[in-house]
Amino acid sequence: MRLSRYFLPVLRDTPKEAEIVSHQLMLRAGMIKQSAAGIYSWLPLGVRVLDKIAAIVREEQNRAGAVEVLMPTIQSADLWRESGRYEAYGKEMLRIVDRHDRDMLFGPTAEEVITAIFRDCVRSYKDLPKNLYNIQWKFRDEIRPRFGVMRGREFLMKDAYSFDLTADAARQAYQRMFVAYLRTFARMGLKSIPMKADTGPIGGDLSHEFIILAETGESQVFCHKDLIEGAVPAADTNFDGDLSGIFADWTSKYAATEDMHDAAKFEADVPKDSRVSARGIEVGHIFYFGTKYSEPMGARVQGPDGQLVTTHMGSYGVGVSRLSAAIIEANHDANGIVWPVPVAPFEVGLVNLKAGDAETDKAANDLYAKLQAAGIEVLYDDTDERAGGKFATMDLIGLPYQLIVGPKGVKVGEAEVKDRRSGARDTLSMDAALARVIDGVTSQRVLV
């Protein structure tokens, strides 16, 4: 993409309403634009990041055996009356009345919709297990939205729903998502830690929040430090097999958020020098809730003996739009964002330091064509801005590699490669610079 044709409204100053660094940088880098409290437009750079994150989520959901659907944003209140949640949900639910005076709502979640789909379409235990997910915009009318897209009212969420014949089978479904989540976040360059979460009225040990550590995290978390560097399950993990070993590895050590924290147990179970107390951002939440919706909504299948069995359900959320901010919280420096390759809006920033100079243009155009031919996603700064501004913008938007071409280098057949994360700059021959960038990108596209 040529920057001259792109839409990248970067800001030099930090808008005063932005409190945390990810919000500041997303505004400054031209990723988002606020439309109303907690509601944002996504500008081109932001859309690309959102798409990258969603693609990774999608791949890992598919790998784990979940199947994608797409459910509506606007739901009928009648469904929610069936589950009993229409009255229970409170003011967080945005209620809408259509022209026929029917009660509608902007979905804050989709248990009711998916349960209705399931009960209407599935009759036999032979069709189980099933796990259906969608990546869709949700709306929760938070009392106080804040921190940009981290706590917006409108947000993009992946939500999956599993249906099983028995509680034991549901446990396996839970573990499949558990493993998928470990992989999902690791692929984005994040170290996520599953932490015991409140299971509500169901009880048991089947609810975890996936937390990434960040100073600006909303909740205080406590865990064993080994979990920070825990082994991420491999890509060839057999999701049809027994995952209880992996699950046990990750859940045997202490990890809890503030509201589930047991200080006495923490001190008893974790050696003093292994105790981690930090701030965390919740990027995923999974839980098993049994027959909470399937019972009132009649999601039953016939078992082998011909008897109707109420299905056991679980649901599994990933905050896709929140992740874009969370990744920035974990990957930035004084100059701007530092994207991990797998979620970077572009993989390389090609900088023409003297647009309009025939020789420099020729060299830069050539590199641009070669990068594209190599399948690299490149943002080509072909504008006639001054060098300093170009460097500042590139650092701000945080593309993993900068390939810098100027008249001095062109004269001797050289270009400069800058690694955004390390800051290291190397002057190489054109071909070597090109190879360095291509190798760097391709080797980091898949982290686990």
Next chain:
RNA sequence: CGGAGCGUAGCGCAGCCUGGUAGCGCACUUGCUUCGGGAGCAAGGGGUCGGAGGUUCGAAUCCUCUCGCUCCGACCA
């Protein structure tokens, strides 16, 4: 919803106390000079001062109401 604060040009701000018809920096346009880490000079464009009432000869400024946004708290992917 309770507490606090802020709305003046795209962004950051001054002016308000002590009313007199709007200003600074960046950004933007044009020209010249610069040109490898946010250049210099010159000339420009852009704002019904969030909105509505009121006081006054006169309101960005004073009063009342209202809307929006932000921060702290309770709530949450």
